[in-house]
Structures are given as structure tokens and as C-alpha cells.
Amino acid sequence: QSVLTQPPSASGTPGQRVTISCSGSSSSVGSNSVNWYQQFPGTAPKLLIYSIDERPSGVPDRFSGSKSGTSASLAISGLQSEDEADYYCAAWDDSLNAWVFGGGTKVTVL
Amino acid sequence: EMQLVESGGGLVKPGGSLRLACEASGFSFRSYSMNWVRQAPGRGLEWVSSITDSGTYIYYADSVKGRFTISRDNAKNSLYLEMNSLRVEDTAVYFCARCLVALYDGFNIWGQGTMVTVSS
Numbered sequence: 001q002s003v004l005t006q007p008p009s010a011s012g013t014p015g016q017r018v019t020i021s022c023s024g025s026s027s028s029v030g031s032n033s034v035n036w037y038q039q040f041p042g043t044a045p046k047l048l049i050y051s052i053d054e055r056p057s058g059v060p061d062r063f064s065g066s067k068s069g070t071s072a073s074l075a076i077s078g079l080q081s082e083d084e085a086d087y088y089c090a091a092w093d094d095s096l097n098a099w100v101f102g103g104g105t106k107v108t109v110l
Numbered sequence: 111e112m113q114l115v116e117s118g119g120g121l122v123k124p125g126g127s128l129r130l131a132c133e134a135s136g137f138s139f140r141s142y143s144m145n146w147v148r149q150a151p152g153r154g155l156e157w158v159s160s161i162t163d164s165g166t167y168i169y170y171a172d173s174v175k176g177r178f179t180i181s182r183d184n185a186k187n188s189l190y191l192e193m194n195s196l197r198v199e200d201t202a203v204y205f206c207a208r209c210l211v212a213l214y215d216g217f218n219i220w221g222q223g224t225m226v227t228v229s230s
Contacts, residue, residue, distance in 0.1 A: 047216045050210055090157075092214045097169050100157070104154040
């Protein structure tokens with residue numbers, strides 16, 4: 001069981017906005033930055049969002065992050081077929097002295 | 111081009127040992143904290159271990175503490191993971207990953223992964 005809680009799946013039609021939640025604790029999400037990763041089958045994860053709402057160079061601005069208290073969210077605006085992938089949230093946990101990941105959310109474009 | 115290349119994976123019996131390596135290129139390896147993250151077949155990502163740029167601070171997941179050892183050789187631009195007392199549940203693809211800058215930043219560079227299979 002993952003320390004951070006994500007819904008196992010999310011879906012939307014092209015052009016829609018999809019939101020993925022990530023629930024943690026006061027020692028993880030509540031105290032530290034949240035990062036989001038995108039992973040396609042058989043490939044390494046890719047950093048999508050860091051420090052809650054920052055995008056690395058090359059990541060489309062359709063992807064955005066936010067945080068409130070012990071929960072964070074990833075939003076995909078204008079959903080595209082190439083966004084179909086697994087998405088993971090992660091944060092450092094001060095109590096565990098460890099990185100903790102969410103279980104992952106599979107996004108399907110209908 | 112910034113790159114990480116893992117090696118050393120393979121098939122090992124329960125109780126056995128394996129040493130993974132991750133060679134970095136295209137950036138100043140000695141300036142960044144590094145990590146190992148694994149993914150069991152069909153499962154999600156699981157953080158394994160982190161080491162700061164100079165190796166001063168090291169952290170492990172409870173699931174591997176006492177069995178795995180992370181280390182680095184900045185002169186060789188290489189990160190290592192010594193894995194002992196391997197269990198069936200350690201079967202996974204092991205990725206090395208570089209921190210954006212500091213230990214608490216996201217992991218912005220990943221290797222392609224190396225498969226470790228623990229089976230009798």
C-alpha cells in the first residue's frame with residue numbers, strides 16, 4: 001500500500017480537463033514540495049511537475065500542479081491522445097526520511 | 111546529452127547478491143544527489159535509496175534497509191547499489207535517477223532501467 005493515495009484511474013475525451021488527486025500526510029505533502037511523473041509502458045518515468053507547480057523545460061503548459069494542505073493535484077487541460085499514460089505523485093516524508101510515491105493513476109483518453 | 115546508463119541486473123536466487131551500477135555522462139555528476147527507484151512488474155514506482163552529492167547523507171526505504179547499500183564514486187561518475195539477501199519481492203526494474211538539484215527536488219534524469227529477477 002502506497003503512502004500517498006491516488007485514484008487508480010482517470011479518463012476524459014480529447015480537449016477535456018482531467019484532474020488527478022494525491023493525498024498524503026502532514027509530514028509528506030503537507031510539509032514538502034510535490035512532484036509528478038509521467039510514465040509510458042516500458043519506459044522510464046519523466047518529471048512532469050516539480051516544486052508543486054513548476055514545469056521542466058519541454059513540458060507543455062497543459063500540465064499544471066497545485067497543493068492545498070496535505071493534498072495535491074495534477075491537472076491536464078485540453079487532454080490529448082498522447083497524454084494516455086500512468087501518472088505518479090511523490091514527496092519527501094520528513095517522518096520517514098524517505099521519498100514516498102503514490103500508487104499511480106492510469107489516464108485513458110476516450 | 112545528459113544520460114544515465116544502468117547495468118548489472120540479472121537472474122539471482124533468493125538469498126543471493128547483485129551489484130548494480132549507473133554511469134552518468136553529460137553533466138557534473140559530483141554536484142547532484144542521486145537515487146535508486148524500482149518498479150516491480152505491473153506495479154507502481156517504489157523509492158529505494160538516495161545519496162547526497164558528496165555521499166555524506168544516505169537514506170533507505172525500510173523494505174531494503176540492512177540489505178542494500180548505496181554508494182558513489184564521483185571520480186568515475188558512477189552510482190552503485192549493492193544488494194544482498196535478495197528476496198523474491200525485490201524482483202523489479204531498477205532505475206537510477208538524478209535529482210533536479212538537491213536531495214528534496216524531483217528526479218529529472220532517469221536511466222533506462224535494469225531488470226533484477228530473484229527466483230529459484
